[in-house]
Amino acid sequence: MVTIALYVPSETALPRKVDEAANGETCTHHIEETSCGPHHVLTFAGLPHSIDLVLRVIGESVRIPGAWATVGGQRMSSLVALWNRLDCYRQSLSQLDRSAYCRGKARELQALLGCVVLSCESPCQFVCPQCTAKGTAPTSLVHPETQMLLVFGEVEWCPNLVRPTQL
Numbered sequence: 001m002v003t004i005a006l007y008v009p010s011e012t013a014l015p016r017k018v019d020e021a022a023n024g025e026t027c028t029h030h031i032e033e034t035s036c037g038p039h040h041v042l043t044f045a046g047l048p049h050s051i052d053l054v055l056r057v058i059g060e061s062v063r064i065p066g067a068w069a070t071v072g073g074q075r076m077s078s079l080v081a082l083w084n085r086l087d088c089y090r091q092s093l094s095q096l097d098r099s100a101y102c103r104g105k106a107r108e109l110q111a112l113l114g115c116v117v118l119s120c121e122s123p124c125q126f127v128c129p130q131c132t133a134k135g136t137a138p139t140s141l142v143h144p145e146t147q148m149l150l151v152f153g154e155v156e157w158c159p160n161l162v163r164p165t166q167l
Contacts, residue, residue, distance in 0.1 A: 001045055002047045002071060002157050002159065003043060003045045003072060003073075004043070004044045004045075004054055004086075005043045005070045006057060006061060006067065006068075006079075007032075007034060007036075007041055007067065007068050007069065007070075008040040008067045009037065009038075010031055010038040010039055010040055012040075012065075012066070012067075015060045015061070015064075017060045018042070021053055021057045024053070026044060026046055026049065026050040027042050027043065028042070029043075036066065044057075048090070048159075051086060051089065054086060055087060058079050058083045062079045071154070071157045074154075074156075082154070085126060085154060085158070089159070098160045099160060102123055102124050102125070103123060105125040106122040106123065107122075108125070110122070123161055124155050124158065124160075126154065126155045127155065
């Protein structure tokens, strides 16, 4: 199960919608001392059930200075990056073959960017830009270079990335 935690500086008044979410069933809220000082911590567990709420809360928090998030304990580079990845995941939920949907989104981005790595079989649109910038093609989700790209692309948490078992 994917756990998302949103950190908002405690001296900041939570926006109304964020405060309402903090008192809901799918979110826990507490104050925590971080390396950046005390923060409100809103934790969401239960994707995809709570995805609409998480997206709404992140959208409300984007403009709060000092707000940040983690997914599965890994700090995300920005709330906007997280929102984009979660929105992509939300869009995939209506698809019968989510992995095929994700590969299709990656191919669309490759075409848009003019990708020159013809053998690229990127499993995700958020991995492809890093892949094409390096000129390498991910070949397997268990390959160490691909794992690194998934981490850099901040999508290794995504339930759509079904990894084969390693031998």
